[in-house]
Amino acid sequence: MFPNHADPLVTAPAETAILAMLLAESPLSRVELARRTGLSSTAVTKAARPLIDDGYLHELPPERTAPGAGRPANPLTVTSGREFFAGVKISADTLYGTVCDLRARMRTTIHRPLGERDPDSVSALLIDLVAELLDTRPEFRERTRHLGIAVSGDVDRAAGRVRYSVLPGWRDVPLAKAIAGATGLNVTVENDVKALTVTEHWFGEGIGTEYFALVTIGAGIGSGLVVNGRLIAGAYGVAGEMGHIGIDPAGPRCHCGQTGCVEAIASSDAILAAVRGATGREDLDFDGAVLLARGGNPAAREVFARAGRAIGTGIATLVSLLGPERVVVTGEGLDTYDLFGAHIKDAYEAHCFKAAAKCPLTLRPLPWEEWARSAAVIGIQALFP
Template identity: 60%
Template structure:
């Protein structure tokens, strides 16, 4: 059943209750500038459709101001959403409620990276997730997919995903046909940024950045309460800021990119060369650095320097209130090896008050990236301009 969303006022009211509620009509009017009558009119269809409910009155607007205010609150089990994070070797899926709380999760290994093979496995995974509770199948109509790379969200197209070796894949169309759900496809870092903006560390910050460290180096941006998507769907790609001169070459075709220095694969390559071990894994590289190997630690310090410079460049341009640093398991396992150099390089390159931007480390397992995909599905479901 489509959400009862017909006007900008309806989108504004529902989004505020979803992300900041329970909240009274009086408070909604104060924060949004809408009249009390407009708030009531916007909320009524959501209440009638079961998305919102009125709680018992808990406070009075003020002496002589009339009856107590009755806060509006989300009914989280009114609608469920599926989200899947697609990696090069695995699918991680979740079902969430309206507040993006994860209710059930599952993993499926990928034996092929072909779009057809991935979509077939995806359909099986989604069927398994929705079978966990009859209510999921009845009240889940939307699926969000998070993919690394250049994604055209408006058309559901993966234009380029280096880790899957995909180009111009109409993923939303393929996944919708396979699952029967409405499908939204978004870049994985932007998906995680949406989850932080609506349901996490970004609540209350009109401008913030999310930086991810791991296989790739990504960045999601929120400026003036809106995700920065870019006119071509590409924005915040700090992994491809050139900080290393003419070397090394990056998979994007550029040279000296942050990702070509600080991504997992180039770190492994550099530590292998430094230690003379062609079979070294990323875990072994991290262990060697933690054990005090000077050559290995220098590789991680160089990576931290590159990340810090890129974060400073982003802060100088955007001026975020805060930067949330997260990543995959291996990226965060190595974060203490980056941290000091990131902070030092950021502070040395950030201009003026940009250097005062607070940096937070927030580990996020892959299930949270799948939650990010579900969050994009929630946002799309209840955001007028996306419909």
């Protein structure tokens, strides 16, 4: 029986705990599940039963155990293809779509360039893209009921609205309702960096951590925070905006209205503007600025160094406040890591408070499809209360 459309698959705490653990790390024995979740073996067996009956979990053949070690154990594993999840990332110029299985593995990907970028045009293209994704295989159409959409900007996930995005005309757009109506899917909209943070926390570098942070560098500087095992949005939905921590009162003006934000110094646009200003080369584009710095131009190199110091100081502020076990640094800005990586690390170490500096920075280059995958993971999250 297929569960009701929008209801969570699991509601009891024990079911929630074991399904979440098995999605990230299958297979696991009931004994191991009990040890890791703190549940009794009886509670694990009881919680697993309905998930096995519904086809979400299955038992593997018994593992060989040492002679005299008692009854052999049948490890439990997720039935990956029991349900599929569509995900679409809306970027400034392209829609990236994917269908993932229960373990967040991408089964197919499609991308389409955006023409007009107003909400109605993007929505129409997105609806077509989802139809195309689901038509790739009959089982996608049969077994997909959740769609996640990731978009940059200020997103009210609970209300399914994009309050603000850099795309033209995107002010308070009721995106989830419009797309759900057209596709028949249960739609969740999330900020793209938060979606990526959830994905890294559940399926990547952050597995098993209670405190975790992800920082994106590139066109914008973004960050997502996990506290007590959960992504935090904060009282106003914008917790963890590392890009807008003010680090230099004498720094450049930021598009947010403040002065000296990390993003105003270290975004790719900010770097380009500063290289143009420092060299008098108004004709440069970003690639040109990179080439100039790699060629040894001192003014261009100093601009990248300053950007690296800004990013490192911003991450140190996050780490000193939050004490995460690890921080993942990602985004297209990693392409120029050779120019500012050492400065990021130096500023990070110089500004972290005491033991907080033990927190490692992990670099994680992510292709664009990974952003679509993170949107699908937001759909997987809808299985949980």
